[in-house]
Every structure is written in structure tokens, then in C-alpha cells.
Amino acid sequence: MIRRMLTHTAAATLVIAVAAFTFQALAGGDGIARTAWTLTAAVAGGDHGID
Amino acid sequence: MGSTDTRPPVARRTPGRLLFLFAFHAALSGAFIVAYLTGDEDTYAMHQFAGYTALAALAVRLLAGVLMPVGPLRLPRPAMAATRDWLRRAAMGDARAWGQRSPLLAWMALALLAVVGAAALSGAVADFVVPMEKLHEALGEVSLPVVLAHVALVAALLGLKKAAGWRARPTPRQEVIAP
Structure with a gap:
């Protein structure tokens, strides 16, 4: 049961991450490339994005 | 009838x-x-x-x-008496307590719902009431240790359950060979 929960969590994390990424890229008007850059910087611990 | x-x-x-x-x-x-x-x-x-x-x-x-x-x-509705009883039996090495669902899970579920819920709710409020941002950040930082404690508790209880299973396994009988 724990393995099943972990699999579901990983899948949900991926789906929510993709949906959130799309939301920022399209609705936020940032574009896919800029969003990918800022996300990489944020997750890697960078202080600033493309600016 | x-x-x-x-x-x-x-x-x-x-x-x-x-x-x-x-x-x-x-x-x-x-x-x-x-x-x-x-x-x-x-x-x-x-x-x-x-x-x-x-x-x-x-x-x-x-x-x-x-x-x-x-x-x-x-x-989740955690019960103090059931938790105390389970902790006492688990500490005494009662394999049945190790194998059954722990009342600690209800406490952990309540803590998670409270902390993550407060973090999410304060974030939504902070969208309209900017001074709430500091509280939202603090609740977000507090929620990570609670989530990690939840993972640790589940892993520990799984270990106890496995140990209870090993204990319950029958020991191989000594074969008595007739002289």
C-alpha cells in the first residue's frame, strides 16, 4: 500500500508540476523558455531568474 | 422478520x-x-x-x-487513552501492538491537516491581504518538518510491523532422530 501511495504521489507531483508550469508559461505570459529558466534557477537555489 | x-x-x-x-x-x-x-x-x-x-x-x-x-x-480523531495504551504495549515489546494500526497515525494526520491547511489558507489570504505573507512563509517552513516527521513515522511503523511478522514466524522444529 505504501508503494502504491508513493507511486501516486510521484505521478500527481509530475502532473501538478506540468500544469503549474503551463499555467505560468501561458496564463502568466512568460513563455515556455523563460518559465523553464526561472524554474531551474528557483529549484537550484538561484536568487534571480532571467532578469 | x-x-x-x-x-x-x-x-x-x-x-x-x-x-x-x-x-x-x-x-x-x-x-x-x-x-x-x-x-x-x-x-x-x-x-x-x-x-x-x-x-x-x-x-x-x-x-x-x-x-x-x-x-x-x-x-482523524486521535484518542489520548488509546495512544498511551499503544505506546505502553509497543514499548513492552508486544508484537500485536507492533503489527496493528498505530493511534499515532491519527495524531500525525491531524497535525498535517492543520499545518498544511493553515499554510495553504494563509497563502490564499495573502493574495489579498499582503501582510499575511510573512505568516504564510513561516507556516510553509513549519510544514516541511511535519511532513518529514510523517514520512519518518510511516517508515518506523513499517519497520515495527515487519519485526512483528518476523517474531510471529514459527521457529523451525528440532528434528528428533530416533537412536
């Missing part, structure tokens, strides 16, 4: 209800992970999306708990 059974009705653990619990756990944990990793100013829209997803998952879970107060969907 009148029934004499006066026991209160108990909602069964159906596959649909279990699937709901799995979906809730997946949605909340997934949204929490994404929201925590995107707390940066540059990824604010992603953070908002994940935060509102977590809030929606919590709202649906609370609604299900209120509508179905009996059975697997009921909200």
Missing part, C-alpha cells in the same frame, strides 16, 4: 473510498512538493497554482469527512 441488530451502521472500506483517499493523498502531497519548490518570487504563478490545488484537495477532503463521519473517510 424484524432485525434485532442494534449496532450503529459502519461504513465499509470500499474500493471507491480507498481510491478517494489515495487520490487525496497524491493531490495534496504533489501540490505541497510543487508549492514548496516554487516559493521563489520568479515562479510565483506556479506556486499559486500548486497552493490553490492543495487548498482544493483539503476542501474536498474536509467536505467528505463532514458528509461521511463514519468509516474510512471520517476525519
Whole structure:
């Protein structure tokens, strides 16, 4: 049961991450490339994005 | 043909209800992970999306708990006496206590619902009331240790359960060979 929960969590994390990424890229008007850059910087611990 | 059974009705653990619990756990944990990793100013829209997803998952879970107060969907109701009793038996090495569902899980579920719920709710309020941002940040930082404690508790209880299983395994009989 724990393995099943972990699999579901990983899948949900991926789906929510993709949906959130799309939301920022399209609705936020940032574009896919800029969003990918800022996300990489944020997750890697960078202080600033493309600016 | 009148029934004499006066026991209160108990909602069964159906596959649909279990699937709901799995979906809730997946949605909340997934949204929490994404929201925590995107707390940066540059990824604010992603953070908002994940935060509102977590809030929606919590709202649906609370609604299900209120509508179905009996059975697997009921909200966690930890009991101090049962917890004390389980801790005492587990500390004494009672293999049955090690193998059964621990009352500590209800405490942990309540703590998670409270802390993650407060973090998600304060985030939504902070969208309109800017001074709430500091409180939201603090609650977000507090929620990570609680989530990690939840993972540690589940791993520890799984270890206890396995140990109980090993203990219950029958020891191989000594073969008596006739002289």
C-alpha cells in the first residue's frame, strides 16, 4: 500500500508540476523558455531568474 | 422478520473510498512538493497554482469527512487513552501492538491537516491581504518538518510491523532422530 501511495504521489507531483508550469508559461505570459529558466534557477537555489 | 441488530451502521472500506483517499493523498502531497519548490518570487504563478490545488484537495477532503463521519473517510480523531495504551504495549515489546494500526497515525494526520491547511489558507489570504505573507512563509517552513516527521513515522511503523511478522514466524522444529 505504501508503494502504491508513493507511486501516486510521484505521478500527481509530475502532473501538478506540468500544469503549474503551463499555467505560468501561458496564463502568466512568460513563455515556455523563460518559465523553464526561472524554474531551474528557483529549484537550484538561484536568487534571480532571467532578469 | 424484524432485525434485532442494534449496532450503529459502519461504513465499509470500499474500493471507491480507498481510491478517494489515495487520490487525496497524491493531490495534496504533489501540490505541497510543487508549492514548496516554487516559493521563489520568479515562479510565483506556479506556486499559486500548486497552493490553490492543495487548498482544493483539503476542501474536498474536509467536505467528505463532514458528509461521511463514519468509516474510512471520517476525519482523524486521535484518542489520548488509546495512544498511551499503544505506546505502553509497543514499548513492552508486544508484537500485536507492533503489527496493528498505530493511534499515532491519527495524531500525525491531524497535525498535517492543520499545518498544511493553515499554510495553504494563509497563502490564499495573502493574495489579498499582503501582510499575511510573512505568516504564510513561516507556516510553509513549519510544514516541511511535519511532513518529514510523517514520512519518518510511516517508515518506523513499517519497520515495527515487519519485526512483528518476523517474531510471529514459527521457529523451525528440532528434528528428533530416533537412536
